[in-house]
Amino acid sequence: MRFRTLQELAALCAAEGRTIGGLMLAEQAAEAGVSEEDAFRQMAGYYHVMKEAVRKGLDEEPVSRSGLVGGDGRKMNAYLERGEPSVGSWAGLAMAYALAVSEVNASMGRIVATPTAGSCGIIPGVFVSSQERFGWPDGKLVEGLFAAGAIGYVIANNSFVSGAEGGCQAEVGSAIGMAAGALTELRGGSAEQAVHAVGLALKNTLGLVCDPVAGLVEVPCIVRNGLGAVNALAAADMALAGVRSVIPSDEVIGVMLEIGSAMPAAHRETALGGLAQTPTGREIAERLRNARPKPKP
Numbered sequence: 001m002r003f004r005t006l007q008e009l010a011a012l013c014a015a016e017g018r019t020i021g022g023l024m025l026a027e028q029a030a031e032a033g034v035s036e037e038d039a040f041r042q043m044a045g046y047y048h049v050m051k052e053a054v055r056k057g058l059d060e061e062p063v064s065r066s067g068l069v070g071g072d073g074r075k076m077n078a079y080l081e082r083g084e085p086s087v088g089s090w091a092g093l094a095m096a097y098a099l100a101v102s103e104v105n106a107s108m109g110r111i112v113a114t115p116t117a118g119s120c121g122i123i124p125g126v127f128v129s130s131q132e133r134f135g136w137p138d139g140k141l142v143e144g145l146f147a148a149g150a151i152g153y154v155i156a157n158n159s160f161v162s163g164a165e166g167g168c169q170a171e172v173g174s175a176i177g178m179a180a181g182a183l184t185e186l187r188g189g190s191a192e193q194a195v196h197a198v199g200l201a202l203k204n205t206l207g208l209v210c211d212p213v214a215g216l217v218e219v220p221c222i223v224r225n226g227l228g229a230v231n232a233l234a235a236a237d238m239a240l241a242g243v244r245s246v247i248p249s250d251e252v253i254g255v256m257l258e259i260g261s262a263m264p265a266a267h268r269e270t271a272l273g274g275l276a277q278t279p280t281g282r283e284i285a286e287r288l289r290n291a292r293p294k295p296k297p
Contacts, residue, residue, distance in 0.1 A: 002027065004154065006154050009195070010194075019191065020194055021143035024149055024153075047142050050127065051124070053109065053124060054125075057102075058100050061074050061103075062104050064216070066214065066288055068219055070103055071103070072103065073099035073101075076092065076226070079092075080096060090130075091229075091230045093125075094229040094230060095227070098124065098226045099225065100125075101124045101225070105120050112124070114148070114178070115152045115174050118172070119228070123175060127145070127183075141186070145182070148181070149178075151182065154250075155174045156174075160174075160257065163210035164269040166257070167210045167259075172205060172228045173204075176205060177197075177232075180233075181198040183197075187236065195245075196239045200243065201231060202249070202252045204231055205228075206252075209268070211273055212271055213276045214281075215270075219281075271285070
């Protein structure tokens with residue numbers, strides 16, 4: 001890729017008069033040695049999977065194998081249909097869709113890891129709800145996925161996207177930043193505004209630990225996806241309004257690396273700390289261990 005930082009990415013877009021999504025499409029095609037049409041077609045397939053996961057999560061009410069989670073996306077969607085939610089209908093849909101996709105993941109369904117399975121609901125929640133809100137064609141959202149990919153590329157190469165390495169700030173935080181930056185561009189914002197959206201989003205999740213109860217990507221992961229989708233909408237709105245990330249977004253990514261590196265192992269996907277080690281968290285883990293079939297002698 002011709003960029004390593006968000007600043008370089010925005011500068012390239014400004015110099016060449018391109019969107020982040022358009023520039024990343026060209027970069028990805030060149031990197032993979034395929035045509036832009038083929039690269040776009042592959043990404044369109046990923047977006048189709050995202051939309052399928054939203055629908056499956058709402059229509060089929062998947063339940064995880066542990067039985068801990070399932071049906072919350074559907075509950076949220078039903079709540080929206082009963083009246084005006086506190087967060088507004090668009091944010092409410094983004095939340096419901098993010099929960100639904102995360103539940104499909106927990107039930108071993110088909111999802112797109114964006115950037116990880118543990119944060120898979122945020123971008124679909126934001127993108128599919130936005131598409132319904134504005135009536136955008138699929139092609140516009142596919143270009144948005146390239147924009148999100150460019151942002152994720154920078155984060156992954158300068159910090160973490162794995163909870164085991166950097167805590168949930170690396171998984172859910174990165175997904176929120178990717179969704180916020182891409183949505184800013186989809187709504188007509190400049191590459192510079194999109195970059196500010198990333199910084200605004202990431203600052204809100206710095207230090208977030210990864211503490212899955214019983215070591216499963218279910219509690220509190222799924223709820224964090226739902227709330228993360230709403231955070232992404234808010235960060236995009238701030239950027240579009242002209243709010244800037246006073247600390248440059250690349251520096252925020254550097255801070256995420258610093259915090260993640262200093263984070264105790266107990267708070268990095270080991271289930272040895274945080275919510276996983278509350279009395280209820282330990283009780284759930286013990287119950288699930290006892291429910292497992294005993295190996296035959």
